Amino acid sequence: METTGTRRSLAWLLGIWALTRVILLLFVFKVYVFPGPDVTSDVSVIYQGWYEVLRTGTFPLDDVTWQYPPAAALAVLSPALVFWLDYPSAFFVLAFTADLAVLLLLLYAGLRPGRTLRGVWVWVAGVPLLGPTVYARYDVMVTAVAVAALLAGTRHPRVLGALAAFGAMLKVWPALLLLAARGRAAWGWAALTAGVLSAVFALAMPGAFAFLTFQRERGTEVESLGALVFHVARQYGWDGEVLLNYGSVEFLGPYVDVVSTAALVLTGLSFGWLLLWRLRARRLHPHTLADAAFVAALMFTTTSRVISPQYLVWLVGLAAVCLCFRDSRMKLPVALVLAASFVTVLEFPLWFSHVVASDALGVTLLFLRNGLLVLATVLAARALWSSTIPRPAPAPVPAQTTRTKETSLPS
Known part of the structure; x- marks a missing residue:
């Protein structure tokens, strides 16, 4: 009975995954046109432009939209592996391959004793909710590295450390995967991997860390939490404007720097909370590694000055790993992230003009x-x-003492 049910569930999983991914490929290859702005232009214009520069052995130093760690060059250059296709087509095929890799990793984990296939369902359903943007950004590749790191983390801390560091050199945020790592092995291998990669890129290609300056000078992007201040303020005559700035559509004008600083403060407070949690955590379960990474990524995303649609891919991937564990307590937050993913495709690209x-x-x-x-x-x-x-033990209730008063009876 159980085997039959598992096979039936697997058949549905694979069938729905295949159907939804074919639809995504039809959109990015423009067999059908998805409503709203063309989400594939980042690949055909920006990524391909970086590709031409990176091929010469240097980073795009004069392009302020290059705001990524040095290993991101590997993702941008990777379509060269599919040399028989043009650049955009090769990129979409590789993004699809990364999606498939995540599916296989989650299936392998979900079929192990004590695990569940709920995490696979989160990935199968969550990715298409974000629309074709998933295949038009390299974030799905980074997410594949992060998922592999977390699934390996409980048994192979060295693999966790190495993959987390590699992911961080691709797009910073996978460094959060180490938050609940136990022992020195994961941190040691992370430091070693990051050090080696940094040295190689710094020596081999000029401008490996120019992205730090470009990232620091970003403003408040129109989809971020802080941007809601200006969306409301525009209704009351706020004297500012919306422009394409540092590669994203941002608010520019009075008090934008104040809101951007407030977002940075919130991010700092979030990391302070995470540090406090790590110092006080005592009951670390097998699922805690994934749960902590999910919480940290949520905090990083929500308080950021920029909430690009592709950021939700990170959250969906981490959410899927969480629900591979039966005892994870992230079921409701995961459901909320899936709902947020659906609303995201409505605000971008469908109704981004609004x-x-x-x-x-x-x-x-x-x-x-x-x-x-x-x-x-x-x-x-x-x-x-x-x-x-653990909750502090309640203070013991002092035992009531009864005093026996001697009373003297009149004689």
């Missing part, structure tokens, strides 16, 4: 999407804290 215009539809979508992310972050952090930090 977001840029700050009209009623655009502002409503952003309040809903960002509200879901905030709620998911709070609930996930609360679940992580309560499942790993």
Whole structure:
């Protein structure tokens, strides 16, 4: 009975995955045109432009839109492996391959004793909710590295450390995977991997760390949590504008620097909370590694000055790993992230013009999407804290003492 049920579930999983991924490929190859702005232009214009520069042996030093760690060059150059296709087509094929790799990793993990296939369902359903943007950004490749790191982490800490460091050199955020790593092996291998990669890129290609300057000078992107301040302020005559700046559509004008600084402060406070949690956590379960990474990524994403649609790919991947474990307490936050993913494809690319215009539809979508992310972050952090930090034992109630008063009876 159980074997038959598992086979039937696997058949549905693979069938739905295949159907939804074919649809995504039809959109990115423009057999059908997805409504809204062309999400594939980042590949055909920006990535391909970087590719031509990187092939010469240097980073795109004069392009402020290059805001990624040095190993990102590997992702941008990777379509050269599929040399018989043009650059955009090769990139889409590799993004599809990364998606397939995540599916296989989650299937392998979910079929092990004590695990569940719920995590696979999260990935199968979550990716198409984000639309064709998933295959038009290299974030799905980074997510594949992160998923592999987390699934290996409980048994192979060295692999966790090496893959987390490699992922961080691709796009920074996978460094969060080490938050709940136990022992020195994971941290040691992470430091070694990051050091070697940094040295190789610094020596081999000029400008390996120019991205730090470009990233620091970014403003408040129109889809971020802080941007809601200006979306509302525009209704009351705020004297600012929306422009393409540092590779994203941002608010520019009065008080933008204040809101951007506030976002950085919130991010700092989030990391402070994570540090406090790590110092106080005592009950580390097999699923804690994934749960902690999910919470940290939620905090990083929600408080960021930029919440690009592809950031949700990270969250879906980490959420899928969490639900591979039966005892994970992240079920409700994961459901909220999936809901936020659906709203994300509505605000970008479908109705992005309404977001840029700050009209009623655009502002409503952003309040809903960002509200879901905030709620998911709070609930996930609360679940992580309560499942790993024991409550203080109640103070003992002092025993009541009875005094026997001697009474003297009149004689």
